Amino acid sequence: MATTHHASALLAFPNEVLDDILSQLITSIPPDPAHTTSRKSTQLQALETVSLVSKKWRAVALRRLVAKLVVRSGKKARAIVHSLTSGDLGGLVKEIEFGGSVDVVALLSLTTRLNIRRLRQVDFVRFRQRDVATLSTLTFLASVETLDVKPHQFDINLELMATFIPLFTNLRYLRLTIITTPKSPQFTSPPPTHPFLHTLALHLQSPSNLIATLLSLISLPTPGTIKRFELASWAKPLDLDRLMSQVGPGLETLVLRSLEGGVLETLPSYTKLVTLQVFEIWEPDHAILLLSNLPDNVATLRLAHGHIHLLNAMKTTPKPAGLLILEMDTTHEEELQDMVGEFIAYGIEVVFVFSTVNGVDVALDFFLPPGASKDNPAPILVWFHGGGLIQGSRKVIWPHLLSAPAKHSLCVVAPDYRLAPQTRMGGILADVAAAMAYVRSPAFLAATNYSCDQSKIIVSGGSAGGWLALLAGTGIGFEACGIAPPAKPLAIAAIYPISDLEDPFWKTKQHPVSYFPRVIEAKEMQAFLDADGAETSSSSPDSARSSFYTYMVQEGILADLLLGGTGIDPKAFSVAPALASGKFTAPPTFVVHGTIDDKVPLQQAIDVVKVLEAKGVKHEFEFDREESITMDRMYSFIKDVLQ
Numbered sequence: 001m002a003t004t005h006h007a008s009a010l011l012a013f014p015n016e017v018l019d020d021i022l023s024q025l026i027t028s029i030p031p032d033p034a035h036t037t038s039r040k041s042t043q044l045q046a047l048e049t050v051s052l053v054s055k056k057w058r059a060v061a062l063r064r065l066v067a068k069l070v071v072r073s074g075k076k077a078r079a080i081v082h083s084l085t086s087g088d089l090g091g092l093v094k095e096i097e098f099g100g101s102v103d104v105v106a107l108l109s110l111t112t113r114l115n116i117r118r119l120r121q122v123d124f125v126r127f128r129q130r131d132v133a134t135l136s137t138l139t140f141l142a143s144v145e146t147l148d149v150k151p152h153q154f155d156i157n158l159e160l161m162a163t164f165i166p167l168f169t170n171l172r173y174l175r176l177t178i179i180t181t182p183k184s185p186q187f188t189s190p191p192p193t194h195p196f197l198h199t200l201a202l203h204l205q206s207p208s209n210l211i212a213t214l215l216s217l218i219s220l221p222t223p224g225t226i227k228r229f230e231l232a233s234w235a236k237p238l239d240l241d242r243l244m245s246q247v248g249p250g251l252e253t254l255v256l257r258s259l260e261g262g263v264l265e266t267l268p269s270y271t272k273l274v275t276l277q278v279f280e281i282w283e284p285d286h287a288i289l290l291l292s293n294l295p296d297n298v299a300t301l302r303l304a305h306g307h308i309h310l311l312n313a314m315k316t317t318p319k320p321a322g323l324l325i326l327e328m329d330t331t332h333e334e335e336l337q338d339m340v341g342e343f344i345a346y347g348i349e350v351v352f353v354f355s356t357v358n359g360v361d362v363a364l365d366f367f368l369p370p371g372a373s374k375d376n377p378a379p380i381l382v383w384f385h386g387g388g389l390i391q392g393s394r395k396v397i398w399p400h401l402l403s404a405p406a407k408h409s410l411c412v413v414a415p416d417y418r419l420a421p422q423t424r425m426g427g428i429l430a431d432v433a434a435a436m437a438y439v440r441s442p443a444f445l446a447a448t449n450y451s452c453d454q455s456k457i458i459v460s461g462g463s464a465g466g467w468l469a470l471l472a473g474t475g476i477g478f479e480a481c482g483i484a485p486p487a488k489p490l491a492i493a494a495i496y497p498i499s500d501l502e503d504p505f506w507k508t509k510q511h512p513v514s515y516f517p518r519v520i521e522a523k524e525m526q527a528f529l530d531a532d533g534a535e536t537s538s539s540s541p542d543s544a545r546s547s548f549y550t551y552m553v554q555e556g557i558l559a560d561l562l563l564g565g566t567g568i569d570p571k572a573f574s575v576a577p578a579l580a581s582g583k584f585t586a587p588p589t590f591v592v593h594g595t596i597d598d599k600v601p602l603q604q605a606i607d608v609v610k611v612l613e614a615k616g617v618k619h620e621f622e623f624d625r626e627e628s629i630t631m632d633r634m635y636s637f638i639k640d641v642l643q
């Protein structure tokens with residue numbers, strides 16, 4: 001099954017918050033058979049991820065890891081929120097999620113030092129008109145970019161919502177969930193303008209005229225500023241005319257939880273739509289209607305359930321001219337069996353999304369050998385792309401890797417991962433762990449039509465991807481981020497890898513760097529330097545972000561981009577010292593590095609190889625982007641390990 005991993009940046013307050021929860025959790029958490037870690041370390045991982053509430057951990061783990069507070073209910077919630085959001089920790093918390101019958105206003109009034117970007121599931125059960133005055137004094141509300149409002153089902157007051165929402169002047173994402181029928185409000189003043197709002201989500205289980213009412217809670221500077229719209233409505237018919245006039249003109253991504261109410265017939269009107277995400281297709285007629293109305297500008301279709309109906313519809317309905325990519329949810333392996341090849345034959349690229357974190361999809365591609373089958377399964381080579389963990393994409397894959405399936409009978413898997421600094425090192429390693437877990441899952445086996453051997457996995461990568469391969473293959477760095485390491489692979493193949501953030505190369509300014517003709521100005525990279533900007537899991541080689549690595553080397557700021565604000569020691573990710581300590585071990589390892597490499601110091605690879613040699617680990621040490629570079633020694637090493 002697909003697994004969505006989050007870094008250990010979660011603090012949960014259950015109904016009763018007691019200091020003895022530490023011992024309760026340790027005795028209740030079973031060992032994880034998927035990992036080779038000891039019971040103690042597995043329990044510790046679960047504890048750090050689920051509930052860091054004991055006083056013993058507040059001084060250490062919380063100040064390093066907490067980026068999200070989940071407040072459910074309980075007598076001690078107020079006191080603990082106050083203690084955790086005062087002092088240095090306040091600047092680290094970026095997200096608060098409320099649930100149950102928490103007095104939201106009372107708790108928010110305690111959090112004046114927070115730098116919140118996401119405020120989720122704000123329940124209006126205790127929200128009163130007089131609370132608006134209290135909230136209006138909280139200046140940090142203007143920094144909130146994501147607001148998720150879910151009014152209590154028995155106490156919906158849209159007029160109160162209309163006075164609450166204007167306090168968030170910097171909103172990018174607004175989600176409103178309504179599950180009963182409130183009275184239409186009588187507004188005494190024009191609705192507030194939200195000039196930055198680009199994503200609107202309406203989740204409705206009530207009559208369709210609510211669309212007009214809810215849209216009246218906000219005012220867009222001009223129609224068409226909304227780029228992403230999510231609609232979950234089980235009401236018929238929908239007020240689609242109002243929807244189109246307010247939301248439709250500039251829409252680039254449309255997310256539909258239900259295909260009822262005539263929404264499919266409106267698709268041709270979305271002239272700028274690029275991506276359509278459908279949660280489920282339960283009716284064959286809906287699949288035919290979807291394909292018939294899909295505009296030519298839509299290139300990507302994301303589908304979670306109902307692939308078989310889509311596939312059958314494709315056999316009788318002409319393929320939409322623009323449709324190139326089908327993103328498949330990887331949760332339900334039974335839906336994937338025998339389908340991938342048919343979709344490809346239809347002329348569509350199939351992409352597998354193995355993780356979704358904070359709304360960001362993280363996907364992978366795989367390439368099977370021509371002769372692979374259930375009776376002749378192929379070993380798996382997982383390859384992580386380079387780019388300093390701050391740029392790059394799984395799509396930039398080198399020629400020898402593309403030829404490896406046919407030439408070396410390997411199933412090559414290329415995952416993405418979220419990029420820094422918008423995602424710190426803990427989140428990146430969580431994506432690595434999720435990718436490795438997915439490659440070992442029944443869903444992946446089904447997606448390959450049972451043509452790969454999950455007992456034979458080699459992990460590889462280039463540059464920063466080589467570093468990820470070393471970390472994933474040894475387990476180094478995961479514990480520091482509070483993440484359980486992946487199961488050990490059979491071997492590691494690291495191609496000119498980064499391996500030590502403490503190397504002076506990553507801390508020394510170079511104006512300009514040796515391989516770039518000028519100094520890059522900070523203003524050119526400002527959008528990518530913003531750690532609070534939108535997270536992403538890839539960047540194309542022809543985008544402005546493609547110069548980010550060069551700027552990072554120029555300014556010597558790699559550690560800041562990866563670890564800023566986390567309090568984690570950069571030494572936690574230094575491969576050679578960690579192996580030398582004896583705490584971590586490596587499987588057979590192949591290391592490649594160019595002798596005149598000016599982007600990653602050769603000495604880093606030499607240091608790793610020396611330790612492998614001293615530890616008696618089977619290893620070899622030998623640029624590989626050009627087609628003439630076949631990396632035969634590396635593949636020979638892999639073949640030897642597999643045998």
